[in-house]
Amino acid sequence: MLxxxxxxxxxxxxxxxxxxxxxxVAIDADPISLDPHEQLSEGGIQYSHAVFxxxxxxxxxxxxxxxxxxxxQMRDDNTMRVTLRDDVLFHSGNAMTADDVVFTxxxxxxxxxxxxxxxxxxxxxxxxxxTVDIHTKHPYPLMLNILAYVFVMDQxxxxxxxxxxxxGETFASKNVSGTGPFIVEKRIAGQTLELVRNALYWDDESDxxxxxxxxxxxxxxxxxxxxxxxxxVDIVSPVAPVDMARVSRTxxxxxxxxxxxxxxxxxxxxxxxEEFRDVRVRQAxxxxxxxxxxxxxxxxxxxxxxxxxxxxxxxxxxxxxTPQYDLERAKQLMKEAGYEExxxxxxxxxxxxxxxxxxxxxxxxxxxxxxxxxxxxxxxPKAQYFQxxxxxxxxxxxxxxxxxxxxxxxxxxxxxxxxxxxTGMGAYxxxxxxxxxxxxxxxxxxxxxxxxxxxxxxxxxxxQIYDDAVVIPLYWQSIVWAAKSDIxxxxxxxxxxxxxxxxxxxxx
Amino acid sequence: MLSFVLRRLLQxxxxxxxxxxxxxxxxxxxxxxxxxxxxTSVSVEQREALRDELGLNxxxxxxYGRFLGQALQGDLGxxxxxxxxxxxxxxxxxxxxxxxxxxxxxxxxxxxxxxxxFAAINPKNWLSRSILLFSTLGLSIPIFIVAVxxxxxxxxxxxxxxxxxxxxxxxxxxxxQSGLFNKDGLMHLLLPSVSLAFVMTPIFxxxxxxxxxxxxxxxxxxxxxSKGISAPRIYFIHALKNTMLPVITVGGIQTGTLIAYxxxxxSIFQWPGMGFLFxxxxxxxxxxxxxxxxxxxxxxxxxxxTLVDVVYGLVNPRVRxxxxxx
Numbered sequence: 001m002l003x004x005x006x007x008x009x010x011x012x013x014x015x016x017x018x019x020x021x022x023x024x025v026a027i028d029a030d031p032i033s034l035d036p037h038e039q040l041s042e043g044g045i046q047y048s049h050a051v052f053x054x055x056x057x058x059x060x061x062x063x064x065x066x067x068x069x070x071x072x073q074m075r076d077d078n079t080m081r082v083t084l085r086d087d088v089l090f091h092s093g094n095a096m097t098a099d100d101v102v103f104t105x106x107x108x109x110x111x112x113x114x115x116x117x118x119x120x121x122x123x124x125x126x127x128x129x130x131t132v133d134i135h136t137k138h139p140y141p142l143m144l145n146i147l148a149y150v151f152v153m154d155q156x157x158x159x160x161x162x163x164x165x166x167x168g169e170t171f172a173s174k175n176v177s178g179t180g181p182f183i184v185e186k187r188i189a190g191q192t193l194e195l196v197r198n199a200l201y202w203d204d205e206s207d208x209x210x211x212x213x214x215x216x217x218x219x220x221x222x223x224x225x226x227x228x229x230x231x232x233v234d235i236v237s238p239v240a241p242v243d244m245a246r247v248s249r250t251x252x253x254x255x256x257x258x259x260x261x262x263x264x265x266x267x268x269x270x271x272x273x274e275e276f277r278d279v280r281v282r283q284a285x286x287x288x289x290x291x292x293x294x295x296x297x298x299x300x301x302x303x304x305x306x307x308x309x310x311x312x313x314x315x316x317x318x319x320x321x322t323p324q325y326d327l328e329r330a331k332q333l334m335k336e337a338g339y340e341e342x343x344x345x346x347x348x349x350x351x352x353x354x355x356x357x358x359x360x361x362x363x364x365x366x367x368x369x370x371x372x373x374x375x376x377x378x379x380x381p382k383a384q385y386f387q388x389x390x391x392x393x394x395x396x397x398x399x400x401x402x403x404x405x406x407x408x409x410x411x412x413x414x415x416x417x418x419x420x421x422x423t424g425m426g427a428y429x430x431x432x433x434x435x436x437x438x439x440x441x442x443x444x445x446x447x448x449x450x451x452x453x454x455x456x457x458x459x460x461x462x463x464q465i466y467d468d469a470v471v472i473p474l475y476w477q478s479i480v481w482a483a484k485s486d487i488x489x490x491x492x493x494x495x496x497x498x499x500x501x502x503x504x505x506x507x508x
Numbered sequence: 509m510l511s512f513v514l515r516r517l518l519q520x521x522x523x524x525x526x527x528x529x530x531x532x533x534x535x536x537x538x539x540x541x542x543x544x545x546x547x548t549s550v551s552v553e554q555r556e557a558l559r560d561e562l563g564l565n566x567x568x569x570x571x572y573g574r575f576l577g578q579a580l581q582g583d584l585g586x587x588x589x590x591x592x593x594x595x596x597x598x599x600x601x602x603x604x605x606x607x608x609x610x611x612x613x614x615x616x617x618x619x620x621x622x623x624x625x626f627a628a629i630n631p632k633n634w635l636s637r638s639i640l641l642f643s644t645l646g647l648s649i650p651i652f653i654v655a656v657x658x659x660x661x662x663x664x665x666x667x668x669x670x671x672x673x674x675x676x677x678x679x680x681x682x683x684x685q686s687g688l689f690n691k692d693g694l695m696h697l698l699l700p701s702v703s704l705a706f707v708m709t710p711i712f713x714x715x716x717x718x719x720x721x722x723x724x725x726x727x728x729x730x731x732x733x734s735k736g737i738s739a740p741r742i743y744f745i746h747a748l749k750n751t752m753l754p755v756i757t758v759g760g761i762q763t764g765t766l767i768a769y770x771x772x773x774x775s776i777f778q779w780p781g782m783g784f785l786f787x788x789x790x791x792x793x794x795x796x797x798x799x800x801x802x803x804x805x806x807x808x809x810x811x812x813x814t815l816v817d818v819v820y821g822l823v824n825p826r827v828r829x830x831x832x833x834x
Binding site for chain 2: 039167168173219220226227230232383386387390404424428
């Protein structure tokens with residue numbers, strides 16, 4: 001009898017533990033608020049995917065998967081009809097309907113951070129309880145990319161207290177009701193965010209078995225890693241390049257490294273320096289930089305050497321445009337341009353923003369010295385750096401860019417279009433490069449609804465930039481997560497760096 | 509006594525004014541707080557509008573005047589990140605730092621006093637020499653190296669102690685989240701407080717030793733020996749008491765060092781105290797929180813040193829501090 005009870009007990013315990021995993025995740029930055037519309041940042045979107053659901057979301061292969069929206073089709077050039085799931089409940093118990101979607105999209109249009117993305121949407125109409133029509137200002141090919149940011153909020157819950165402001169406390173910044181796989185149990189800003197599984201979650205196909213998920217921001221790279229090595233946490237990200245070898249060596253811990261899409265580049269300011277207006281000088285500088293060596297030595301292989309702006313999942317990516325390294329040719333070009341003796345430039349880079357940023361800037365400076373360009377390098381913490389960046393105080397500046405739409409054109413709009421304070425185009429064009437042809441190509445690509453023609457247009461821009469050597473692309477930063485080996489991270493982390501925690505499976 | 513306290517209050521106000529002014533002067537150099545709080549696609553115009561809203565585009569002196577006006581009403585501003593009054597945010601983090609400092613101080617006293625006295629009484633002993641060698645090491649190794657080493661061995665290699673955070677806390681008297689009353693909390697306290705103590709102890713060992721050697725040669729001690737008083741009584745009652753006078757003064761001044769060290773220790777161990785809060789505020793350019801922290805720390809410094817003076821008067825009745833007539 002006793003034996004039977006024991007066996008039964010073991011079975012019960014065994015089945016319980018299969019569905020009772022508790023996972024602690026240490027990340028470098030926590031969401032600044034419980035309001036998903038307050039800040040468009042990696043941390044904020046990661047949080048949104050756990051507590052809310054988007055209308056659609058990206059699959060690992062770059063296509064879209066239906067979430068709260070079940071289907072969508074274009075009614076005319078400017079209208080998309082979206083059908084919603086009818087079996088979804090918010091954490092508050094309210095049912096999700098078209099009203100919530102209308103509410104959410106209108107609220108996004110008021111959010112300082114999301115405004116730029118949602119500006120394209122003229123308005124959204126409720127057709128029936130589970131159907132909405134989304135009207136755009138002009139034909140827009142990236143509707144789904146935008147809908148992946150519509151994390152539907154509970155209209156009834158937030159009614160009357162739905163302010164979305166940047167500075168100051170609001171109802172939504174401290175209270176939350178989403179539809180997502182996890183419910184917020186407790187948040188201490190800067191210390192912990194404790195989530196519990198949503199027992200009434202609509203997605204029964206999800207194999208996720210994490211009962212409690214705790215997100216802990218740990219700032220220092222070494223402390224975060226130590227927390228994983230000691231077993232105090234189960235998953236960490238990011239991992240500093242110097243520590244990666246150690247992590248892969250450690251038994252019981254596995255490293256997931258995925259090619260990301262954030263491109264890190266150097267921008268040569270053409271209005272500050274006459275020399276940079278000569279395409280031969282820009283080409284020479286591109287040829288003098290050895291991207292592969294930087295990736296291998298400084299990033300320890302956790303990055304992809306870039307010869308263009310668009311990473312391979314992006315439509316503008318042209319496989320032939322690989323980084324070239326040819327010192328002889330570079331010297332030759334400098335000679336032809338009349339700068340055989342070289343010149344002196346100033347360069348600035350952040351020292352705590354991108355993976356290995358400071359070391360990479362130093363390496364680039366040393367490489368440019370080989371073609372007699374002497375670089376006075378100054379590196380700063382990101383808070384000070386971007387203040388200087390906005391004022392364009394150095395001849396060469398480092399910038400990393402993550403396209404919010406995960407589309408090439410976003411990079412071109414911000415980094416290559418002629419700077420125009422009125423439209424906001426070229427806001428990060430620290431090259432001060434201005435080519436009206438490219439500008440009109442960018443505008444065209446923003447309206448082109450035919451996928452093939454659009455891809456062609458984007459690739460055209462990418463080639464033009466390459467030939468003109470407008471910027472020096474360095475690398476695409478990899479997304480690196482480390483976890484205990486019983487955690488199936490590969491299913492969850494993706495090239496967007498928005499892990500879908502709801503699907504996380506743990507064998508314990 | 510009253511005039512002493514009044515004088516100290518006046519000094520405190522001056523100190524706080526200076527600190528707040530200095531913290532305002534550096535704010536523009538730290539970076540743009542708005543830039544830290546918005547995504548990359550937010551337009552320059554939008555950012556300017558936010559700066560206007562926060563009053564960041566006003567001349568520094570106007571901003572400072574506004575800050576003083578609010579400060580007089582007990583309002584040191586609202587943190588950009590925490591969206592709460594800065595004083596509330598700091599008050600929430602204060603217990604963690606006070607407990608850490610308290611434990612470190614206890615360790616310092618427990619280690620430094622016997623070691624210092626021993627080294628003074630037996631200056632030629634090999635143990636005294638090794639104590640001095642250890643103290644030189646402690647003085648010359650920076651705290652972050654000590655902390656990282658301790659973490660590496662005790663947390664990562666031997667898995668004896670936790671690597672970060674404060675662990676479980678218990679509510680004490682309804683207002684204090686304390687880690688001192690449960691095992692997990694104490695385990696978490698161990699590494700950070702030992703790191704702090706490791707770098708704070710040496711200076712006290714040396715100070716106690718030097719002062720004690722001095723005192724042991726004074727006339728009244730010789731007189732005590734000739735009267736036949738027992739050795740422990742001479743060492744620990746007559747000599748140690750007088751040795752402690754300079755130690756107390758230096759102890760007061762060391763509060764500043766302790767606060768600086770808590771910033772480093774807390775950052776390494778992700779200790780949710782004021783020092784870590786400050787480091788975080790600096791990276792986020794949370795200007796109101798930075799100013800408030802500096803003012804609170806200034807206040808702590810003034811208060812500790814006032815207390816030190818009072819204690820000094822009690823230990824050594826011969827001392828006459830101007831305005832202090834007990």
